[in-house]
Amino acid sequence: MKKNNKHRYVKQLEGEVKSGQTSRREFLRKSVLLGMSIPVAYGLTGLSMSESVFADNAKKGGNFRVSMRVQEMSDPALFEWSYPSNVARHVIEPLVQMGNDGLARPKLLESWQASDDLKTWTLNLRQNVTWSNGDEFIADDVIFNINRWLDPKTGSSMQSQLISLTHEVDTGEKNDDGSTKMSRVAMPGAVKRIDKHTVQLTLNKADIAIPEALSSFTALIVNRNFTGDFSSNPVGTGAFELVNIEVGVSAILKRRADGLYWGGDALLDQITYVDLGDDTSVDLAAYVSDQIDYSYQVSADQVQAYETIPFIELLSAKSATTGIARMNVTQKPFDDVRVRRAVALAVDNERVLTIGYQDLGSIAENHHVSPIHPEYAPLPKLSRNIDKAKALLAQAGYPNGIDLVIDCSASPSWQTNTCLAIADQVRAAGINLRVNIMPGGSYWDVWNTTPFGLTEWNHRPLGVQVLNLAYRTGAPWNETGYANPEFDRLLDQALTILDAKERSKVVLKLEKILQDDAVMVQPFWLNSYSAVNKRVKNVVLHPSFEHDFNKVWIDA
């Protein structure tokens, strides 16, 4: 951001940080969101940057072998999991990238500017970016992508993250109940080309989370001539080229051969993603026999085992990653709030943390906003109440208890352990909970349709982002079927408040609504763990398990 374009609120923030009213960390987050460059923001606070940098002795070459599920990756806008995104991110890049410190950084953008009312965002594109097919990266590429995300026919979760660029229109059809069928589409003029390298977003309401939304793993920018199958035509702006992908087996990326990567050549010759299946103990064997250098994730129950291997460095990061045992409020018996409350009341989250995750995380409060989110608002501590749970079940028509089934993924193992711990807890209230353990791939086929299931949600920097994705009426990733106009209204309001303290006052109400409606049992927040061979340098664990290996090198 140019100095003379400094947002008025940044000037106010500078004053607040000097007087001690605002913390330096909070200043960093807000000022960067409003378009200030990261180095300048860090400079003003005196904090040190944690961004990975090239070392003087960095070596070029080598094949970096990473263990991760290799999934089908035809349309980046439809990614449902970060696995395909991690492969694709080395070929196609986002406009904004979330750093390991939780700050949004320009990637394909050079900078962005927000208007004083936060309703107009100007995106300034990098000017020296060339696609691997020789095209120049221009505003048309960005407009093509954003319009595609907003098109309901695409079905991308990005639409709900950029909801302030859309409005509802009459489709001319009727719903089953005879009401008018509405559809959400991009507002006319919401995405405008200013010039070849500038795009303007005009929102219908203020939204502070635009940069964060543009850093989502579904927000990778494809070429303006994208036809719907990235795997077969992997044109990108990134430092690597996708050479081969075999779903369920491997994906091979090689350093871009034309030498035209805008950020300078990557150091690695090749990145090889290898799919070793759902069983994470296989990773451990692969490390020991030097078949992999890095793995997507180390499960908590294997942390101690990894610590015993001398040539492995265990990486960890605090995160807002979590598992929610969510109930679909549109399906029986969970359409009765008394049943949901009974389930929630019967669970002692602290106990589940101990059994399910060996106390390696922190307790959560059944509302999906983390203490590390800037707008988190503390609520009174939850307490287990078996008598009340029984009474609620009796009122709901289950005086002799109820039989329920919860679906969960077999891997990572904490998910199974958590469900078993919940099943053990709720038994005292007369709830006979059967745990249906499904291998990873199959759970993701039912994650948004199963009546009761444990879903892992990745870290996101803002609490309102998660609430917007998962609990807003009709959002593509709203797996609970939750629909509450009051919740939506408050969420809209929260999304317009830049100041985290002020926003937390609204978020407190949102948290309370979710707790009262007992949409989920959310026992704990996870710490993120991974492991890397010590000969590999500059690998930093991202709280969302995002991969960017452009600056990674191997000390052979």
Next chain:
Amino acid sequence: MIQLIAKRLGIMVLTMLVVSIILFLALELNIESVAIKVLGPYSSDEQRQFWLEANGYTRPVLERYLSWAGNFMMGDFGESVRFRVPVSDILWDRLSNTLILAAATFGIMIPLSILLGILSGMKEGSFLDRVISLICIITTSIPEFASAVFLSAIFVFSLKWLPGTSSMLMGFDVMQLILPAMVLIGYGFGYVARMTRASMAEVMATHYIRTAVLKGLPYHKVIFKHALRNALIAPFTIIMLQINWLLSGVIVVEYAFAYKGFGALLLEASLNNDVYLIEACTMVAVCAAVLTQLIADIGYSYLNPRIRFS
């Protein structure tokens, strides 16, 4: 013999026909379910209807079955939902991987188990018999997932002699084949050896063997010329069943060592509702089963000329 083979081939074709009808009806009778599996749970009713019409699913069931069976015989198995490529592109690669593993296992397991079974059955109740029997019972009693862990702990984590996974990422590596083959051999050889031992012991107690010994034939001639051929009839059935098991029953081992074989593919297809891949894998597994049965029948008639299948 030709009549026997022709008859068996006829039964094989009939079996496959029946299985194919059951399979088709089980997976494709409900066309709405097929559309959801192919297009995913997010697909709209319009998308599903369009897809069903475009792919001929609105035709009568019989017509669809005949078309499906015709395509199948021509090697067109459809496109995998999970892998987004023609099923045949994955199937044969994975099957050949499993065949390599099966061949390595079979090549060691069968001679070893027959040898130990004969040694054991030649002198029933001897010290050697008891030692071999004990080893066989122990190895066969340990499930594959447990022996995979034990062997990995020894050869990967402690001795560091062998690679811990068998993904063959950098091309075929015989070292990566050793651990999965060891697990399979350990699990399977005891069973075959015990069957061989029982059969051998039974033959050794017959009058014609006693006569052969009493008339002064060298012992090795008694064993190889008279006892062995008869003693192998019963184990032959078990050996034939091992082929089926090695092709489609080694899911646990392939999963434990990340070996990209047919068993792991079948598991992945099932877990992901990959309807066309399930159909192809099932038909291949059935084909292998009936083929081994055919070989077994021919083998029987060779080993025991008294057996006539008229």
